[in-house]
Amino acid sequence: MALVKKGATVLSLAILMAMVTVMIFLLCCSNYCHVIGQCNQKTCFQFCLKSNYTGNFQAYCAPGIGDIGCCCRVPRSGAGA
Secondary structure (H helix, E strand, O other), X not given: OHHHHHHHHHHHHHHHHHHHHHHHHHHHOOEEEEEOOOOOHHHHHHHHHHXXXXXXXEEEEOOOOOXXXXXXXXXXXOOOO
């Protein structure tokens, strides 16, 4: 019985940590990344424009995805202040 209880506790903690991670990501980051093929500053910027990003946004090739991923990011207001 104790083994079942310990397994349930570990599973509950794993689910809780996953939920916390998702909440932190949603609250602090507004990145949208997608595989677009060969990524460079021009193609990534055009991709963000086609994805309805306008105004103050940053386009960058994602290092974690290799040279094929593009990310669009809207800076948080007050981040530099």
